[in-house]
Structures are given as C-alpha cells and as structure tokens.
Amino acid sequence: MSNKTAEKKAVSRKDMTMMQWTWKEMKKNWLAYLMVAPYLIIFSLFTIVPVLLSAILSFTNFNMLEWPDIVWLDNYITLFFDDDIFLTACTNTFIFACIVGPASYLLSFLVAWFINELPPKIRAIVTLIFYAPSISGQVYLIWGTLFSADSYGWVNATLLELGLIDKEIAFFKDANYVMPLCIVVSLWTSLGTAFLSFIAGLQGVDRALYEAGAVDGVKNRWQELYYITLPSMRPQLMFGAVMAITGSFGFGGIVTALCGFPSVDYAAHTIVHHLEDYGGQRYEVGYSSAIAVILFAIMVGANALVKKILSKVGV
Amino acid sequence: MAAKLRTRNHKVVFARSAGGDAGITIMLVLLGAFMFLPMVYVVMQSLKPLDELWMYPPRFFVSSPTLGNFASLFSLMNISWVPFSRYIFNTVFTSVMGTFGHLFIASLAAYTLAKIKFPGGKAMFKTIQTSLMFNSTVTGITSFIILSAFGWLDTYLAIIVPAWGSTLGLYLMKQFMDTNVPDTVLESSRLDGAGELRTYWIIAMPMVKPAWLTLIVYSFQGLWNAGASAYIHSEQLKSLNYAIGQITAGGIKRAGASAAAQVVMMLVPIMVFVFSQSNIVETMGSSGMKD
Numbered sequence: 001m002s003n004k005t006a007e008k009k010a011v012s013r014k015d016m017t018m019m020q021w022t023w024k025e026m027k028k029n030w031l032a033y034l035m036v037a038p039y040l041i042i043f044s045l046f047t048i049v050p051v052l053l054s055a056i057l058s059f060t061n062f063n064m065l066e067w068p069d070i071v072w073l074d075n076y077i078t079l080f081f082d083d084d085i086f087l088t089a090c091t092n093t094f095i096f097a098c099i100v101g102p103a104s105y106l107l108s109f110l111v112a113w114f115i116n117e118l119p120p121k122i123r124a125i126v127t128l129i130f131y132a133p134s135i136s137g138q139v140y141l142i143w144g145t146l147f148s149a150d151s152y153g154w155v156n157a158t159l160l161e162l163g164l165i166d167k168e169i170a171f172f173k174d175a176n177y178v179m180p181l182c183i184v185v186s187l188w189t190s191l192g193t194a195f196l197s198f199i200a201g202l203q204g205v206d207r208a209l210y211e212a213g214a215v216d217g218v219k220n221r222w223q224e225l226y227y228i229t230l231p232s233m234r235p236q237l238m239f240g241a242v243m244a245i246t247g248s249f250g251f252g253g254i255v256t257a258l259c260g261f262p263s264v265d266y267a268a269h270t271i272v273h274h275l276e277d278y279g280g281q282r283y284e285v286g287y288s289s290a291i292a293v294i295l296f297a298i299m300v301g302a303n304a305l306v307k308k309i310l311s312k313v314g315v
Numbered sequence: 316m317a318a319k320l321r322t323r324n325h326k327v328v329f330a331r332s333a334g335g336d337a338g339i340t341i342m343l344v345l346l347g348a349f350m351f352l353p354m355v356y357v358v359m360q361s362l363k364p365l366d367e368l369w370m371y372p373p374r375f376f377v378s379s380p381t382l383g384n385f386a387s388l389f390s391l392m393n394i395s396w397v398p399f400s401r402y403i404f405n406t407v408f409t410s411v412m413g414t415f416g417h418l419f420i421a422s423l424a425a426y427t428l429a430k431i432k433f434p435g436g437k438a439m440f441k442t443i444q445t446s447l448m449f450n451s452t453v454t455g456i457t458s459f460i461i462l463s464a465f466g467w468l469d470t471y472l473a474i475i476v477p478a479w480g481s482t483l484g485l486y487l488m489k490q491f492m493d494t495n496v497p498d499t500v501l502e503s504s505r506l507d508g509a510g511e512l513r514t515y516w517i518i519a520m521p522m523v524k525p526a527w528l529t530l531i532v533y534s535f536q537g538l539w540n541a542g543a544s545a546y547i548h549s550e551q552l553k554s555l556n557y558a559i560g561q562i563t564a565g566g567i568k569r570a571g572a573s574a575a576a577q578v579v580m581m582l583v584p585i586m587v588f589v590f591s592q593s594n595i596v597e598t599m600g601s602s603g604m605k606d
Contacts, residue, residue, distance in 0.1 A: 022434050029433035031511050036439065039424035042480035045461060047446050050454035057457070064460075107346070114343045124592055126343070128585070129351050135588060136581035137540040137556060141563075142357045145570070154356075157372040188350065193483070193599075200599035214329050221335055235603020242447050242604065250450040272452050279456035280545055288456055296453045303448040 051296060058290035064283045075290035086291070088266050089274045092179065093249060096270060097302070099183055101248035104190035105240060111191065112198035113225070127199060134192035143185045144258050147171040172259045175267035182255050182268050189254070190247060194240030201236030205229055234310065241306045249299045252276070271295050357581070360574035361385070368570050384571035388579070391562050391572055397551045399558065406555035409471055410538040413478030417534045418527060420479055425488035426515045430501055440489065444604070446482050455545070462546055473546035478538060484530040487598055491526035492519065494601040525594035532591050536584050556580065 026033075058075055060068035079086050115126045133139060147155050149170035156168045171177045209228050218224045230237070252272030255263055262269055262277075271291060279288030360368065362380040392399035427433075428440045451458075458477065459468075467473045496519050504514045520527075543557040559580055563573035588595070 025434050029431060032427050032431045032433040032436070035427040035431075035511070035515075036424040036436075038420040039480065039485060040439065042420065042476060043443065043446075043482070043485075046458055046477040046480050047454060047482070048442070049461060050457035051449075053457040053460065054453070111343070111346060114339050126347065127592065127596075128589060129347055129354075131588065132354060132581075132585055133350060135536050135540075135584040136354075137577075137584070138542070138560070139354065139357055139577050139581045141577065142353050142360070142574075145360060145574075146353065146356060151371060152369060152373050154373050154375065161372055188353065191350070193602075196596060197599045197602045200596045201603065203596070204600045210329060221329075221331060224329070233603070235605050236599075238604040239602050246448060246450050250452050252452070275452060275456070279459075285456060285460070292453050292456065296449050299449040299453070300445070 054289040054292045054296070056289075057286050058293045060286045060289075061284075062286040062289075064285055068286060071286070075287050076294075078287070079290055079294070085266055085269060086271075086274055089269045089271045092266075092268060093251070093270045093272075093298075095179070096183060096186075096251055097245070097248040100186055100190065100251065101244050101302075104187055104248065105194065105244040107187065108191050108195040108240060108244075109198050109237075112195060112202055113229075115199070116202040123199075127196075130191045131195060133189045134195075138257060140185050140189055140254055141257060143181070143188070144172065147181060149173065173264050175265045178255075178259055178263055178267040182258065185258065186248075186251055186254050190244075192243065192247070194243040197236045197239050197243075198233070201233035202229065205232045238307065238310055241310055242303055245302045245306060246299060249295065249302065271298075354581075357574055357577050361571070361578045363571065363574075365571065384575040385579075387569075388562065388572040388575040391569070392558075395558065395561075397553075397558075401551055402553060402555045402558040405471075405552060406539060406541075409474045409478075409541075409554070410535050412471070413475045413538050414531055414534040416475065416479040417481060417484055418530055421481075421485040421530065422488050422520065422523075422527070423515065425485050425492055426519050429489045429492040430496065430498070430519065431511065443482055443485060447486060459545060468546055469549050469552065471552065474538070474541070474544060478534060481534065481537070484533055487533075487602055488523065488526045488530055490601045490603070491523055491598050495526075496522050525597040528591050528594040529598040532587055532595060535587065539584060540580075 057068065059070055059072055061071050061074075062068035111130055115123050118126065145153065147153055149156070149168060149172070151157050151160060151168050153168070153171075155171070156165075159165045160168070169177065171181055205228070209232060210224065213224055213228045218227065250272060252270045255261075255268045255270065255273070259268055261273065263273075271294070275288050275291040275295065278284045278291065356375065359375065359377045361384050362377045362382070364379060364381045364383060367374070367377060367379070395402075428436055462468050462473050462477075465472075467476070500518060500522075501514055504518045505511075509517065539556070541554055541556060542560060543553065547553055559576045563569060563576055
C-alpha cells in the first residue's frame with residue numbers, strides 16, 4: 001500500500017520535473033523562440049491558418065458577403081453525389097498525376113544519371129538545357145504555336161505535307177488531344193527542383209563505394225545503380241518524390257493557358273480548375289474550401305504512400 | 316573471395332559496356348531534342364520577319380533574321396495605358412523586397428532550427444517540411460480572406476509578405492546548415508562570448524553562401540514569373556508578366572511580338588541560373604529528406 005503511493009508520488013514527481021525541465025529549457029532558450037518568430041508567424045499566417053480555415057469553412061456556405069451558416073457535410077455530399085464535373089476533375093487529376101508524377105520523376109532521375117559521368121563543363125550545359133523549360137515562365141505557350149489549329153502550325157503543316165491527315169486538327173480544342181498534349185507539355189516543364197536534387201545526389205555518392213563495388217564484382221552499370229547508387233541517395237529520392245507529387249497534383253495552369261477555361265468538354269478539367277472556378281470566380285468559398293480540403297488530403301496521402309514505397313527501394 | 320580486381324594504370328576500371336554508353340547517348344540526344352527544340356523554336360519565331368511567320372509551309376528555322384519583333388514589342392509597350400516602366404518597377408520591387416525579406420527571416424529561422432536545441436524546435440521543422448507536400452493552390456482562397464482582413468489586398472504587401480514565408484527556401488537552408496556548419500565552430504564562438512545572433516551572422520552565414528544564393532534564385536524566379544494575381548486588381552500594381560501577357564493576347568497579328576516577349580521574359584531566369592548553377596547544385600547536395 002505504502003509502496004504504491006510511493007510509486008505514484010515518484011511518477012508524479014518525475015512528471016513535474018519533466019515539465020519543470022521543459023519550462024527551464026524554454027526560458028533558457030528564449031532567444032531561439034525570438035529568432036524563429038518572424039518566419040514562423042508569416043509561415044503560420046499564410047500556410048497553417050489557411051489550411052485550418054479551409055477545413056472550418058468547408059462545413060459552411062460562406063460567400064464572402066454574408067455571415068456563414070453551418071451546413072455540416074452538405075458541401076462534401078454535393079461534391080461527390082451531385083457534381084459530375086467534380087468527378088470528371090478527379091478522374092482527370094488522377095490520370096494526370098499518375099502519368100506525369102512517375103514519368104517526370106523517372107525522367108529527372110534518368111537524365112541526371114545519364115549526365116552524371118559527363119565532364120563538368122558539358123554536364124553544366126546539358127543541365128541547363130533540361131532545366132530551362134521549368135524556370136522560363138510561360139514559355140510553354142510555344143507548344144500552342146507548334147500545335148496551332150491552322151496550317152501555319154508546324155505540326156499540322158508537317159502532317160498535311162506527309163499526307164497523314166487531310167484537314168488541320170484543332171489540337172487544343174479537340175477533346176481527344178487535349179489531355180495527352182497537356183501531359184506532354186507539363187512533362188516538358190517538369191525537370192525542376194527534383195532534377196537538380198538528383199544531380200547533386202549522384203555527384204555526392206562516395207567514389208570509394210563504386211571502387212569497392214567494382215572490386216567486389218559489380219558486373220554492369222545496372223547492378224551498380226541498384227546496389228550502390230540508389231541506396232546512397234535515398235534522401236534525395238524522397239525529396240524528389242515530394243516535389244513530383246506536389247507538382248503533379250497541383251496541375252492546372254498549363255491547361256488554362258493552352259486550352260482556355262473551361263477546356264473543351266471539360267476534357268482536361270482538374271481539381272485545381274474546379275477550386276479556382278468556385279473560389280475565384282463564383283465566390284462560393286465554403287464549397288471551394290471543401291475542394292481545397294480534398295486536394296490537400298490527396299496530396300498529403302499520396303506523399304505518405306510514396307514515402308512508404310520508397311523506404312523499401314534498393315535495400 | 317573478391318572477384319578479380321580490374322585495374323588499368325592503378326585505377327579501378329568500372330563496369331561500363333560500349334553498348335550501354337551508346338544507348339545512353341542516344342537516349343540523351345532524343346530527350347535533349349525534345350527539351351531543347353521548343354526553346355529554339357521560340358527564339359526562331361522571335362527572329363522571323365512577318366512574311367516568314369505566315370509562310371506556308373512553315374519553316375522551323377529563320378532564313379532572314381530580324382530584330383523587328385523586338386522593336387514592335389517595345390513600341391507596343393509604349394502605347395500601354397499604364398506606362399510600361401511601372402510594370403517593370405512593380406515586378407522588380409516585389410521581387411527584391413520579397414526575396415530579401417525571405418532571405419533574412421528564413422535564414423535566421425533555419426539557423427535556429429538547425430543549430431539550437433530547444434523544446435518544440437523539431438516539431439516546428441517537421442510542420443514546415445510537411446507543408447512541402449501541398450502547394451499554394453490549396454491555401455490560395457483562404458489566404459485571400461486573411462489578406463483582406465489585414466487590408467493588404469491590392470497593395471504590394473499582398474505579394475511581398477506571403478513570399479517571406481515560403482517553405483522551400485527555409486527547408487534547403489536548414490538542411491544545408493545541418494551538413495555544412497560544424498557545431499564545434501559555433502561552440503567556440505559561443506565560448507568566446509559571442510551571442511547567438513552574432514554567431515549566426517558572423518560565423519554561420521558566411522559558411523552557407525551557396526544556400527543564400529539558391530534561396531535568392533528560387534524566391535526571385537517565383538516572383539519574377541508571377542502572372543496576374545488574384546490579390547491585385549489595380550492596373551498600376553500589376554506585374555510585368557501580366558502586362559506582357561496582355562500584349563501577346565492581342566491575337567495572331569502579334570505572333571512575332573509575342574515570341575519576342577517570351578524570349579525577353581525567359582532570358583532573365585535563365586541568365587540567373589547560368590551564373591548560380593554550381594552553387595545551387597551544391598545546395599541541393601543536402602536537400603535530401605532523412606525521414
């Protein structure tokens with residue numbers, strides 16, 4: 001009995017000291033809090049608060065003018081059961097992300113790997129060639145010129161010349177072509193941050209490991225890639241995956257620029273478009289917040305999934 | 316038993332087949348063409364005189380290059396409703412203010428999170444790292460509400476202040492400090508009596524110059540390429556990118572000027588990257604996520 005109380009006392013005293021210790025540490029490090037404060041305040045204001053606010057507003061019918069009423073799950077129910085365009089947008093977003101995400105990831109890695117053994121000067125130039133489209137603003141509009149609907153468009157003219165078609169194709173106004181073309185264009189702009197991270201990661205692999213591998217009988221570059229390179233750059237692979245996922249689910253700007261809004265028959269309508277349509281054009285903030293929450297959940301969920309897969313790579 | 320050690324002139328010979336080298340070269344050339352030719356085509360279009368722009372069949376390369384499109388771009392700029400210099404000022408001003416504010420507060424926070432142990436520090440970084448997993452489309456509409464609550468809508472602040480809190484710059488800076496600023500150096504500075512702020516500014520910051528440059532380039536590129544913002548509706552506060560877009564939206568008559576505008580707009584970020592490439596790649600060396 002007395003033993004038990006003693007134990008209880010000991011536990012609670014331990015808790016106290018833990019809290020006291022934390023408090024002491026906090027007081028000792030007051031300057032650290034002051035130093036992170038400016039960034040953390042701005043970050044919270046424009047990242048954390050907006051996410052929380054979206055979550056709250058998604059249960060209301062807020063329209064920016066009147067005080068919001070709580071409508072509970074109505075927005076979500078409408079989205080999934082009454083809004084066919086939203087379901088189209090979901091399908092398109094998933095098709096898009098499942099193609100462009102992995103493809104841009106693989107492309108970034110393969111190109112970085114291909115150029116890894118080039119002399120530094122040449123590697124720098126090739127890096128620029130592959131990286132340039134991702135930083136050049138709206139330069140992707142050139143694809144609109146190349147695939148222009150009239151015979152002055154280079155692609156149409158060439159196809160006519162070769163006799164493959166008898167009439168120009170309005171590529172960006174034809175539901176059959178819109179999606180594949182937008183996928184190609186966005187792949188073209190997708191060798192960005194992840195690509196640079198892979199280049200740096202490959203450069204950073206310890207040369208001694210390769211030499212040891214060569215001695216230990218690594219037969220070809222594929223074995224070297226699998227047994228040495230990939231395991232040593234897992235952190236970069238993880239970072240690159242996050243960049244690729246965020247980029248591929250956040251896709252929409254290229255479609256609007258090339259196909260107009262809405263795209264023909266909603267053939268390339270994505271969740272981002274739906275969100276901007278209700279939030280930015282119609283001011284149905286409650287409804288668009290529900291869309292934002294779903295997009296948020298999809299992005300974070302996809303990241304968690306891919307993280308799990310990547311932790312098993314090349315062990 | 317180790318397989319036979321293959322060396323030539325005392326150097327280890329790596330397992331490389333000629334066929335593999337050839338295959339990789341072919342792949343690289345094909346992919347390179349896919350990436351590079353559209354960029355070349357933009358430049359070609361910008362140099363084509365009118366009759367070549369509307370020639371049938373169209374040619375990829377320009378045969379008699381002219382700078383006429385650039386001249387007509389600049390004359391179109393002169394007839395814009397708001398003086399064009401104003402758009403240039405807007406973009407340069409917001410890019411510079413946004414970038415330097417971000418550099419300052421993000422590097423201070425990155426130093427603190429990387430090099431000072433304090434309760435809650437790890438959780439803060441974890442939260443910031445998680446926010447790399449979604450982008451501004453998710454937060455755009457509610458940010459609008461917050462900006463309007465502060466009365467910042469339709470002011471430069473609506474562009475500048477959110478840029479201060481961007482995530483990627485802080486993340487890269489913190490990771491770079493983790494690997495490139497040894498704790499022992501900081502410890503000896505503290506023992507010499509330098510305060511935490513002094514140690515950050517005099518000791519740590521000079522050691523992470525590549526990360527600074529990377530952070531500046533990333534922030535600048537984002538702000539430079541920013542088009543029409545939902546937070547800005549006054550014409551005289553709009554960005555250069557938006558104004559250029561208005562010129563090129565003038566239809567097919569302006570195809571040449573439009574290509575010229577794209578060349579002008581892409582030249583700046585490309586030049587910036589050319590001069591900072593080695594530093595950016597060095598920074599990316601520590602970009603990896605450990606968990």
